[in-house]
Amino acid sequence: MDFKVTKDMIIGDILDKCPQAAPCLMDMGMHCLGCPSARGESLGDACMVHGVDPDEFEKKINDFIAAL
Numbered sequence: 012m013d014f015k016v017t018k019d020m021i022i023g024d025i026l027d028k029c030p031q032a033a034p035c036l037m038d039m040g041m042h043c044l045g046c047p048s049a050r051g052e053s054l055g056d057a058c059m060v061h062g063v064d065p066d067e068f069e070k071k072i073n074d075f076i077a078a079l
Contacts, residue, residue, distance in 0.1 A: 023050030
């Protein structure tokens with residue numbers, strides 16, 4: 012898949028473009044991907060809330076997407 016995620020992207024936009032990325036987000040601790048606040052925050056904000064390094068997670072999710 013030719014799609015690249017950045018930590019500034021809104022999670023809802025990421026999931027709209029690549030719903031297959033949901034397991035990566037859930038592995039990070041985002042278990043309520045359907046709630047409006049989760050879908051409306053940036054990936055960087057979600058990483059901060061869940062204690063995840065945003066740069067490392069950006070690489071992880073992009074590696075996952077590239078392998079699809």
